[in-house]
Every structure is written in structure tokens, then in C-alpha cells.
Amino acid sequence: MSLDIAAVQATYVADRFTLRPLRTSDVGLITMFASDPALARATRSIPHPLPPGAMEAMIARASQPGRTEDVWVMDGSDDGHAEVLGLVSLAHMDRAQSELFYWVAPAFWHVGFATEAVRTLLAHNPHDAAQYFAEAFQDNPGSARVLTNCGFDYLGDAEAFSVARNALVPTWTYMLKMQH
Numbered sequence: 001m002s003l004d005i006a007a008v009q010a011t012y013v014a015d016r017f018t019l020r021p022l023r024t025s026d027v028g029l030i031t032m033f034a035s036d037p038a039l040a041r042a043t044r045s046i047p048h049p050l051p052p053g054a055m056e057a058m059i060a061r062a063s064q065p066g067r068t069e070d071v072w073v074m075d076g077s078d079d080g081h082a083e084v085l086g087l088v089s090l091a092h093m094d095r096a097q098s099e100l101f102y103w104v105a106p107a108f109w110h111v112g113f114a115t116e117a118v119r120t121l122l123a124h125n126p127h128d129a130a131q132y133f134a135e136a137f138q139d140n141p142g143s144a145r146v147l148t149n150c151g152f153d154y155l156g157d158a159e160a161f162s163v164a165r166n167a168l169v170p171t172w173t174y175m176l177k178m179q180h
Helices: 002-008 024-034 037-041 054-062 113-124 141-149
Strands: 018-021 069-075 086-092 097-104 131-137 153-162 167-177
Touching (some): 018 113, 024 054, 069 113, 131 141
Antiparallel strands (some): 018 069, 069 086, 131 167, 153 167
């Protein structure tokens, strides 16, 4: 399964890690990190507590040929870091647009991995998108800094549902127009 996805989803080299497609062997580390309540609360989609099989299902979805979202692992193993530092993904939207999502494991927060991953992915523009959208929860200004450091422009305030919080959470919404 991982060989199929690797054939259609490129790998990108950043300064301190490689962005590569998910592998079934990633499930243990991803599950460990996603089980952290602080990480789950910083995302829309990770539930807390994490149900059994949730990350296996996510990896299976990301490996499907007809998927609408591409997911990359921030793999630091070639540079002396952990094999899984976090995830970054792009979800296809209409009209040559994609939505960006990312998370970094709490053990690796505040060292610039998210900014490096986003910059690397945008430099390669794997969806050939004309515009990227992203959001940050308003109680997570570090995530907002990642977006502004990568050239995203603030669009306005909104709300997004967080599964871990079981609530709508205020967000800041951002957009980046790509140079073609």
C-alpha cells in the first residue's frame, strides 16, 4: 500500500527532515503523538481520547488512489531526529485551490519544524494550486506565526469545529496566492 502512494505522491527534502508519504509503519509514532491532549486540542480532526484504530484509518484514507487530501510525514530520521516529527497535508478544493493543515508533535514545538515543512511544501506546490487557504485557532498564535512567516495573508475571523474540544473554536483564516 505505501509503495502505491509513494509512486503518486512525491517526497521533498527540507533542511532538517524529509517530507514523505505516510507508511503503515508510522502508525505507532503518529498514534503516540496524536494521543496527546494538547496536540488534539490544537487540531480540528484529532479526537481525544484517541479511539483505537483512528490513525490506521487515517493512513488507509491517505493511501487511497482517489483521495482528496495528500499527507506527508515530517521524517527527521536522516538528520538525527525522530522518524515522525509531525504531519502536513493539502486538501484539494475547487478552482485550483488547496487547504493546508499541519501539526508538529509537542516534543518538537517552537523549533521551526512547522514553518520549514510549510515552506518546503509550498515551494514545490504539489497541487499546482493558484491559492492556498489555512487557519489557526485563535488560542494558538504560534500556528498563526507559521502562516504569516510563510507569506499567508490574514483574511478574517471564523470558527471551526474541534473534535477534541467538541466545540466551535474561533479561528484566524489565511490565504496565499501563488506566483505562476
